[in-house]
Amino acid sequence: MMKVVSVLVLAMFIATSAWQISCADPPNEEPPHRITPLMKMKLDKSKAILEGLTLEDFDAITKNAKALKLLSLESGWNVLQTPEYVTQSQEFRRTADMIAEAAKEKNISRATLGYVSMTVRCVECHSYMRKHRMELN
Numbered sequence: 001m002m003k004v005v006s007v008l009v010l011a012m013f014i015a016t017s018a019w020q021i022s023c024a025d026p027p028n029e030e031p032p033h034r035i036t037p038l039m040k041m042k043l044d045k046s047k048a049i050l051e052g053l054t055l056e057d058f059d060a061i062t063k064n065a066k067a068l069k070l071l072s073l074e075s076g077w078n079v080l081q082t083p084e085y086v087t088q089s090q091e092f093r094r095t096a097d098m099i100a101e102a103a104k105e106k107n108i109s110r111a112t113l114g115y116v117s118m119t120v121r122c123v124e125c126h127s128y129m130r131k132h133r134m135e136l137n
């Protein structure tokens, strides 16, 4: 149980740091770009996974992990056509699979670990996007 709690605390820590990093961005640095609803849905679904983890609601975890994977397969996901973006997307999908499989086995620790890995993928890809933009400027 302690293990699960510490992994969850770590997950929350990462999620909070990610949030702080995004808030630390200076405003109005670049013109706002169009954000598709698809991109915004990622946040809702990943929050729903965290909720499912805390409630040990395995159905909710599975449902939202699968939905996230499906989102990542939609054409609107492919904002960039770089090999790096493809790799980032694949690694993201792997974490979604890990969460869904763990939830199917009712393994809360593994599902939580999957969530932590997924959060890392969110942050990594976004940081790649930022770097990529800077190179274009």
Ligand code: HEC
Binding pocket: 033, 035, 039, 040, 042, 043, 046, 079, 080, 085, 088, 089, 092, 118, 119, 121, 122, 123, 125, 126, 129
């Ligand atoms: C493979 C790359 C990749 C991964 C992984 C990824 N994103 Fe994104 N995300 C993007 C791109 C591309 C955009 C579009 C905005 C942009 O061009 O920066 C975006 C936009 C967003 C936005 C809208 C941002 C805004 O300015 O309103 C949110 C929220 C978001 N992502 C959350 C998440 C969350 C939560 C995860 C993990 C569950 C995640 N993303 C994983 C690439 C990714």
